[in-house]
Structure formats: structure tokens, C-alpha cells
Amino acid sequence: MNKQNCRAVYGKTLVELGMKDERIVALDADLCKSTMTCLFEEAFPDRHFEMGIGEQNMVSVAAGLALSGKVPFVNSFAVFSAGRPYDQIRVSVCIGEVNVKIVGSSAGLSDFGDGATHQSIDDIAIMRVLPNMVVLSPADGIETAKMVKAMVDHDGPMYIRILRNDVPDVTDPKTEFKIGVPTVIRDGKDITVFAHGYMVYKALLAADILEKEGVSLKVVNVSTLKPIDEDVVKELCAGAKGIVTVEENSIIGGLANAIAMIMRGSAIPMEAVAVKDVFGQSALDWEELLVHYGLTEKEIVAAVKKVLK
Amino acid sequence: MPVTAEKLKELEKMAKKLRYDIVMMIGTGKPGHLGGSCSIADLMSVLYFYKMRIDPKNPKWPDRDRFVISKGHAVLAQYAALANLGYFPMDDLGTLKELGTKLQGHPEMLRMPGLEANTGSLGQGLSVSCGIALAGKLDKRDYRVYCIMGDGEIAEGQVWEASMTASYYKLDNLVGILDKNRIQAMGPIEKRYDTNPHADKWRAFGWNVLEIDGHNIEEIVAAFDKAEQVKGKPTMIVANTVKSKGVPFAENKAQFHHGMMTQEQYDTARELFVD
Numbered sequence: 199m200n201k202q203n204c205r206a207v208y209g210k211t212l213v214e215l216g217m218k219d220e221r222i223v224a225l226d227a228d229l230c231k232s233t234m235t236c237l238f239e240e241a242f243p244d245r246h247f248e249m250g251i252g253e254q255n256m257v258s259v260a261a262g263l264a265l266s267g268k269v270p271f272v273n274s275f276a277v278f279s280a281g282r283p284y285d286q287i288r289v290s291v292c293i294g295e296v297n298v299k300i301v302g303s304s305a306g307l308s309d310f311g312d313g314a315t316h317q318s319i320d321d322i323a324i325m326r327v328l329p330n331m332v333v334l335s336p337a338d339g340i341e342t343a344k345m346v347k348a349m350v351d352h353d354g355p356m357y358i359r360i361l362r363n364d365v366p367d368v369t370d371p372k373t374e375f376k377i378g379v380p381t382v383i384r385d386g387k388d389i390t391v392f393a394h395g396y397m398v399y400k401a402l403l404a405a406d407i408l409e410k411e412g413v414s415l416k417v418v419n420v421s422t423l424k425p426i427d428e429d430v431v432k433e434l435c436a437g438a439k440g441i442v443t444v445e446e447n448s449i450i451g452g453l454a455n456a457i458a459m460i461m462r463g464s465a466i467p468m469e470a471v472a473v474k475d476v477f478g479q480s481a482l483d484w485e486e487l488l489v490h491y492g493l494t495e496k497e498i499v500a501a502v503k504k505v506l507k
Numbered sequence: 508m509p510v511t512a513e514k515l516k517e518l519e520k521m522a523k524k525l526r527y528d529i530v531m532m533i534g535t536g537k538p539g540h541l542g543g544s545c546s547i548a549d550l551m552s553v554l555y556f557y558k559m560r561i562d563p564k565n566p567k568w569p570d571r572d573r574f575v576i577s578k579g580h581a582v583l584a585q586y587a588a589l590a591n592l593g594y595f596p597m598d599d600l601g602t603l604k605e606l607g608t609k610l611q612g613h614p615e616m617l618r619m620p621g622l623e624a625n626t627g628s629l630g631q632g633l634s635v636s637c638g639i640a641l642a643g644k645l646d647k648r649d650y651r652v653y654c655i656m657g658d659g660e661i662a663e664g665q666v667w668e669a670s671m672t673a674s675y676y677k678l679d680n681l682v683g684i685l686d687k688n689r690i691q692a693m694g695p696i697e698k699r700y701d702t703n704p705h706a707d708k709w710r711a712f713g714w715n716v717l718e719i720d721g722h723n724i725e726e727i728v729a730a731f732d733k734a735e736q737v738k739g740k741p742t743m744i745v746a747n748t749v750k751s752k753g754v755p756f757a758e759n760k761a762q763f764h765h766g767m768m769t770q771e772q773y774d775t776a777r778e779l780f781v782d
Contacts, residue, residue, distance in 0.1 A: 223645075244645065245645070247641065247676075249672065250668070250671065250672075250675075252665075252668035252671070252672075254631075254634075254664075254665045254668060255634045255637075255665050255668030255669050255672060257634075258631045258632075258634030258635045258637075258638065258665070258669070259634045259635070259637050259638040259641065259669070259672060260638060261624065261634075261635050261638060262624070262634065262635040262636060262637060262638020262639040262640070262641070262642065263638040263639075263641060263642050264638070265623065265624060265635070265638070265639060265642075266638070266639050266642030266643065266646070267569075267642065267646075268642050268645070270638075285628050285631075286631055286634075286665070288628070289625055289626070289627065289628040289631055290624065290625065290631050290634070290635055293615065293617075293625045294615065294616050294617055294624070294625040295617060296625075
């Protein structure tokens with residue numbers, strides 16, 4: 199299976215888009231070699247702004263740039279680009295529907311070594327709760343490229359979550375990315391599994407395992423976590439014996455909440471695989487952390503069996 | 508002196524009118540940010556009726572000068588200026604804080620023409636202004652950006668992040684104004700949380716600093732004109748002001764940071780500004 203690094207894809211795509219669209223500018227808080235906007239800086243030194251280690255200012259400066267017609271991409275680790283400047287995103291950006299793109303890099307547990315301070319288990323929840331904010335989480339490099347383009351085309355506040363490590367390609371290059379529309383990655387009839395990010399791949403692994411046991415999973419990529427087309431979700435759940443959500447972030451305020459909200463009143467049993475209400479910690483490997491926090495195909499299989507009971 | 512005595516008189520008169528409108532907007536029976544709005548009325552008069560290149564009929568004109576009210580609670584003074592310039596009908600001033608009004612308690616640009624940014628959570632306006640000024644440099648437009656802050660507000664750390672951005676990127680198209688009215692919501696700055704010294708701080712952060720009497724129209728005019736001549740660095744105008752300036756019963760009183768006027772006080776205040 200081909201693997202790509204979403205950060206690298208993001209950095210490269212932004213340069214490609216920057217060539218065609220002079221409005222695009224990028225801001226960094228001393229992490230451009232991690233966020234990969236170092237590529238943008240190299241290509242367009244005048245349109246890249248080093249903002250020093252000051253994320254709150256960076257977000258509001260981006261708002262000023264956007265208010266003057268630019269399309270600013272604000273870059274840092276998710277904990278610093280979404281968490282630290284929450285109020286700036288709220289006031290400078292979201293209330294006025296200002297066209298700022300927040301990039302949450304090294305998101306989820308993907309910055310495995312750095313520990314709880316650097317692992318964004320909460321970014322999805324805090325970005326989703328903001329009115330006017332669109333929240334994206336690509337499943338792979340293919341989708342990352344499509345999303346960055348969509349971010350330029352869409353006028354308004356957006357947040358994109360980018361993982362630090364290489365992830366397998368799971369989406370179809372030919373499928374058009376539409377904001378808000380979940381897409382079926384693998385069809386099946388028994389259980390509908392909603393996932394985002396790298397967890398889409400984990401759901402596919404679970405589907406392989408369960409297929410051998412005679413259980414068929416429909417794996418759905420919910421790469422826009424807000425807005426979510428409710429009719430599409432309901433349709434994808436129609437006739438299912440159960441629903442399972444999978445996400446590399448807190449069980450509070452993420453995909454589990456979103457799907458439960460849409461499916462409220464339905465008799466279909468539901469289970470959630472997510473980071474329980476805890477912070478992360480250091481590990482020597484991403485997968486090791488995912489296992490520790492129960493974000494594995496094994497846990498998905500267990501969740502499926504639970505809803506089938 | 509580029510400004511005639513007649514113009515100075517006109518600007519003084521407009522400042523008085525803005526204060527009248529502020530008092531009217533608050534009225535009685537509801538609290539309003541009288542203190543901080545009245546302390547910046549003279550500065551507003553000079554910016555909107557002398558200094559800034561604006562076109563009320565074309566609020567989104569790309570080459571307009573920009574004014575960002577970082578101390579968003581004092582937006583009453585800006586509402587008054589915008590109404591007097593014709594950005595919206597004067598009658599609307601009476602709708603302050605009413606459900607559905609464009610005159611929100613803190614500025615909302617999507618509701619109100621002529622506002623450049625949403626502020627109200629203190630400390631963000633200077634950063635937004637830096638972004639607007641950076642875009643002006645990128646686009647080689649010669650508009651200028653003005654941002655007013657309070658001396659209580661600058662306790663927000665983000666202000667100092669922005670101050671470094673402004674000097675690092677040599678934003679000489681940016682002018683900051685510190686409304687030094689010496690009183691924050693809970694009392695005098697010196698007693699509650701002293702942010703002094705001011706001029707020295709801004710100088711240390713790489714700014715050109717001018718200190719003026721923020722109620723002296725001639726000094727305000729001269730400061731804005733002088734700021735325009737400075738190249739390679741932003742200018743901060745430290746304007747010494749009086750909270751609730753012009754309304755004697757409220758001057759220098761923290762309770763009028765966001766205070767309610769009695770009918771008697773309201774009548775008194777209104778009388779002060781009637782021509």
C-alpha cells in the first residue's frame with residue numbers, strides 16, 4: 199500500500215496553489231520545517247511570514263491579512279494553532295467569518311514523542327464548537343491535496359488537521375472532495391463505521407478481519423467534521439445493525455458526538471472508539487500510543503461485536 | 508500649520524457632537540461604556556474628520572485608511588463618528604444593544620458598515636492592524652492603519668507580540684494610539700495593575716513614540732501628521748486622556764467605565780453638549 203506524508207503533501211500543494219493564486223500567504227510560529235510551509239517560504243519569501251513564537255498574535259495578524267483580501271494559512275502544531283489562540287480564532291476570525299485557514303499540524307497522537315503538551319486530543323472538539331468554522335481531517339495524502347485546494351476556494355474560516363507521520367492511501371484519487379459530504383471507502387451491509395484521519399485505515403483493517411467472520415462493514419470517511427451532511431449520514435445508516443465511530447481524538451466533542459447527534463432517536467445501537475477523556479503521553483512510536491489508547495483494528499472489531507450483541 | 512483655526516474649531520465641535528451622541532446612545536436605564544468612549548472622542552474627531560482617507564459611500568474602498576478599535580467597548584465613539592459621516596442613519600444610534608441591531612455592544616463588522624475588524628476581547632486589535640498593514644505593504648497600497656488601545660488593555664500579552672511584529676516588519680504605515688485614561692474597569696491603573704511606564708515600553712519594542720494631550724485637537728492633528736513622516740518603524744501616540752472626558756459627574760470615575768446614568772445625570776450630560 200502506498201504511503202504518503204500528509205505534511206509533505208500539504209506543503210507541496212500549498213506551493214502549487216500559491217503559484218496560481220497570489221492571494222495565498224502563509225504564517226508560521228518557528229515550526230515551518232515541521233509544518234512543511236518551509237517549502238512555501240522558499241518559493242514565495244515575500245508571502246511567508248515568520249511570526250516568532252506567538253500563535254495568538256499570528257492568528258489575529260492572519261485575520262488582518264484576510265480582511266485585506268489575502269488567503270492566509272496559519273501553521274503550527276494543532277495544540278498551538280487551535281488550542282493556544284482559541285479566543286483569537288473565536289473573535290478575530292469566526293465571529294466575523296474571516297477567511298483564515300488554521301492548520302493543525304502534528305495532530306492527534308502523531309507527535310508521539312513529545313507527550314501530552316503536544317498531542318491534540320481536543321482540537322476537533324474546540325474547532326467544531328465555533329460557529330462558522332469548517333473542520334477538516336484528511337484520511338490520507340490524496341485527500342489532503344484535494345482539501346487544501348478546497349480551502350482556497352471556500353471563503354470563510356477553516357481548520358484542517360494534519361498528521362505528522364506517513365499514512366497509507368485509502369481514498370480514491372478520482373473522487374471529488376466536497377466539504378461536508380462523507381464518502382464510502384468500502385461498502386458493506388451489517389455495520390456502518392464512521393471514521394476520520396488515519397482511523398479510516400484502521401477501520402478498513404477491521405473490515406478485513408470481520409469479513410472472514412462473516413460480518414460486513416461499511417467504512418465511511420467523515421473527513422469533514424463540520425458541517426456534516428445529515429441526510430447522507432442517515433442514508434448510510436439505513437438498514438445497518440449497528441454504528442461504530444472511530445477517531446484519534448477525545449470521545450468528547452468529536453465524531454462520536456456528531457454522529458450520535460444526527461442519529462438521535464434511532465434504534466440502531468452505537469459504539470465509539472476514541473481517546474477516552476484523558477491526555478496523551480510520550481511513546482517511542484505512534485502505533486504504540488494508538489494501541490495504548492485503544493485506537494486499533496482490534497478495538498474496532500470489539501466495538502462491532504458489542505453493537506451486534 | 509497645515510490646519511486652519513477654522514478647521515480646528517470644526518473638529519472641536521465634532522468631538523462635542525460625538526460626546527453628545529455617546530450620551531444619547533446610552534440614555535437611561537441601561538449601562539453603557541461612557542468613560543472609554545468619551546476619552547477617545549477628540550481622537551475620533553481628528554481621525555475621522557481630518558486625517559483618514561475614507562469614503563462613507565464606499566466603505567470597502569481598497570485604498571481607504573483603516574481604523575481598528577482594539578478597545579472594542581469604546582465603539583460608541585466610533586458609531587457616533589460613522590453615523591455623522593453617513594455610514595448609516597443617525598436614527599439608528601438609538602438602537603444600541605437592542606436585539607437585532609447593528610450597534611452591538613462590541614463591534615461586529617458583518618452587521619455594521621465601516622468597521623474593519625471584530626474586537627471586544629481585548630488585546631487583538633493591534634495584531635489585526637499589523638495584518639492589514641502587512642497586506643498594504645505586499646500590495647503596494649499606500650493606505651494607513653490606525654489602532655486605538657487602552658492603557659488597561661495593554662496588560663494583554665498579545666499586544667506585545669503584535670508590537671514586535673510591527674517593528675520587525677517595519678510597519679511605518681501603522682499608527683497605534685494609547686488612550687491613556689488611567690482607569691480600568693475596577694479602578695485606577697496605578698492602584699489596580701500598573702502598566703506604566705508606557706512611552707519607554709513602546710520605544711524599547713522598536714516604536715517611534717509621541718506623547719500628547721489627547722484632548723487637545725491641535726496636538727492630536729500634529730501628532731497624526733508627524734507620524735506620517737516617520738519611515739521604517741511604526742508610531743505609537745501616547746494620548747493622555749481623562750476617562751469620561753467632558754461629563755463632569757463621570758470624569759475619572761471607574762464606575763462609568765460601564766455605568767448607568769440616572770435621568771438627572773442624563774439630562775445634565777445632554778445639556779453639556781447641546782450647541
